[in-house]
Amino acid sequence: MPKITVLPHPQLAPAGAVFEVPETTSICDALHRHGIDIEHACGQVGACSTCHVVVREGYASLSPFGDYEEDMLDQAWGLQPLSRLSCQARAGAENLTVEIPKYSINHAKEIL
Ligand code: FES
Numbered sequence: 001m002p003k004i005t006v007l008p009h010p011q012l013a014p015a016g017a018v019f020e021v022p023e024t025t026s027i028c029d030a031l032h033r034h035g036i037d038i039e040h041a042c043g044q045v046g047a048c049s050t051c052h053v054v055v056r057e058g059y060a061s062l063s064p065f066g067d068y069e070e071d072m073l074d075q076a077w078g079l080q081p082l083s084r085l086s087c088q089a090r091a092g093a094e095n096l097t098v099e100i101p102k103y104s105i106n107h108a109k110e111i112l
Pocket of ligand 1: 043
């Protein structure tokens with residue numbers, strides 16, 4: 001089973017986390033199952049970008065992009081070359097290192 005290392009996030013995972021998940025588990029589901037409450041405003045159907053993560057290691061092993069994932073990612077706060085929607089990206093055989101951005105588009109709106 002691939003191991004997911006979650007980098008520390010001030011609110012969601014202050015100490016970071018490390019856990020294993022079965023292959024094909026979405027990163028969003030994996031985070032929730034391990035007590036990391038990443039936002040998922042659209043109910044994990046790939047329509048909001050609040051579940052945006054940056055996959056620092058293992059990016060190439062993830063499932064391919066969904067039909068509209070790249071369009072939704074364009075709206076994510078802090079988009080980077082290794083960004084994915086965590087509800088659409090499923091773990092493959094390789095270990096992953098995941099960074100949860102400091103803000104989602106929901107948080108960014110609250111600050112503005
Ligand atoms: S939960 Fe909305 S795009 Fe992932």
